[in-house]
Amino acid sequence: MATRSYTSRREAEQYAFHPAVALLIPLVAVVLQATGSKVFPRLALLDLPLIVTIFFAVARRSPVAGTLTGAAIGLFQDAFTNQPIGVNGMAKAVVGYMAANIGVRLDVENTKTRALLVCSFSLVQSILLYLIRSRLLGVQGLQVLWLHELLRAIANAAVAIPVFFVLDRVKRQE
C-alpha cells in the first residue's frame, strides 16, 4: 500500500499570485537588473529575471504558466538590449517549462534543492542562448566562456536563496 508522505503532499500544493504581484515582480526584476548594473557593474553577472522566472514556474507548477511567464519576462528583458527581441524570450520559455515540470515532481521548498535548481537552469539558459545566437541568428565567431557561465550560475544560486525567501511571502495557496 503506497503511503503518502509529507513531502508528497507538499508536492501537490500549487500556489497562485495576486495579478498585481504577478505583474509587478517581473517588472521590478527587469528594471532592477537594468538600473542596478549601472550602479554596480558586477550585477550584470546575475540574471534576476531568470530567478523570478524559476520562482514563478516552480510555485505555480503549471508548465503552460511557466512557459508563458518565462517568455513574457524574456521578451521584456530583450527590449533593453541591442539583440533581436526573442532571444531571452525563447530561452526563458524553455527554462520556465522545465522548471514547472520539475516543480511537479520534486520538493522545491528545500533550500539546497532551490540552489541546485537555479544553478542548473542558469547553465541550461547559457547553453540555449549560445545555440540561439549561433544557430538561429548565425552570429559568427561566438565563444562561450564556460568558467564565466559557471560563476554566473553559482552567483545566481546564491542570490536566489534570499530572493525566494522574500517572494515566498507573496504566495497564495490555491
Added chain:
Amino acid sequence: MDSFFARYKNPLVLIAVLLAQTIGLAVQVKRPDTGERDGHHVRMVRLWAVSIALPFERIVHGTGRDIRGAWTNYINLLHVRQHNRDLEQEVAQLRLEQVALSEDAIQGHRLQALLEFQRHYISTTVAAQVIGTSGSDQSRVIYIDKGSANGLKPDMAVITPDGVVGKLRDVFPHTAQVLELDDPSSGAGVVLESTRILGILRGTVAGGIQINNLTADSRIQPGERVLTSGGDQVYPRGLNVGTIESIKPDPEHQPYMAIAIHPATRLEQLEEVLVITGTQTTLPAQMQKDLSGAAATAEAARAASTATERLPGIEDPAHPTAGAANTLVPPRPLPALHSDRFTPGATPPAAELKPGGDGATSTSGSSPGSAP
C-alpha cells in the same frame, strides 16, 4: 480518452511559443527596407519597455546624484583644495604646451587648406547623464537621459573627455541607447598614432576591444596610442580610443593578429557623456581663438627673448675677457708729492730697527722728507 491537444497541451504550448518567437527573430534579422536598424513594430516594443523603466531609472539616478552631491559638496571636502591646486598646475602646464604646439597647428591647417584636405572638427555636443544599462553583460549598451527631443539622432558619436565611448543606436523621445565600443556588434575605424596604420576595432565577447584585421608588424608595439581614423563616417578623426595592451596571434583569423586595446574611457563606470551632434570642416571659433591667443603669447615670448639679447649688458659680450672671473682689484694709490715715513719704501726693515731708536732712518734709496 483525452484528445491529442489535451494530452499534449503543455509541450504544444511550448512549441507554439518557441515557433512564434522564432518567426519574430526571423523577421527582425531581415533588415527593414527603410534602412533603420529595427522595424517599426520592434521599435515600438523597445519604446514601451524603455518608457516603463525610464521613470525608475531617472529616480534612481537622481537620488544617487543627490547623495553623491551631498557627500562631495558638503562632507568630503578634505582634498578639494589640494585637488584644485593640482588642477591649476595642470592647466598652466597645458597652456604652456599649447603655446608650443600652436604654431605647428596653425601651419598644419594652412597646409591642409592648400591641399584642400577636409577634416571634420567637433562643433556642437550635448551633455547627457548615464541612467541605465541593458542589465546583461552580453549586450553592452547604456541609456542616457537625452533623446530626439534634444536633437539626438542614431549613429551620432558618444565621447567623454578621456576618449570614445560608442555611438547612438536607438533614439527615443527622451532617452537614447548607446552602443559601447566593447559590445561584440560594435566597430570603429582606427589608426595607430605613431605608425599611422589603419585598422578596424571590434568588441569581444569577454567585454574587451581589439583590432583583428592587421597582420604581424614589428612596428606595432604595446603602449602605442590608438585614435579614430574618421573613415567610418561616425567618429571624427583623432579622438582617443585607447592604448595597445597586447599583441597575440589570432588562431581563429589566421594570419591576422589579435591586438587587444585598453580603452581610454572606463566604460563600466560612466556617469556623464558627450554626444557629438555637429561637425564642421573649419576650426571651431573657440579653438581658433585659443590658437590665436597661444600664437600671440608665443610671439610675445619670442620678441621678449630677442629684445633681451639686444639690450646692453654690464659686460661687452664681444670683449675677450668677458666672462672671466670677477676679482676685485683695489685701485693703486697716487704717488706722494713729498715722501715721508709713511711713504712705501721709506720705513726700514724691522731687523734693522733698535728699541728706542729713530725709526725714521731710511736705508732705501729714497731720501727722507723734512718733518712737517
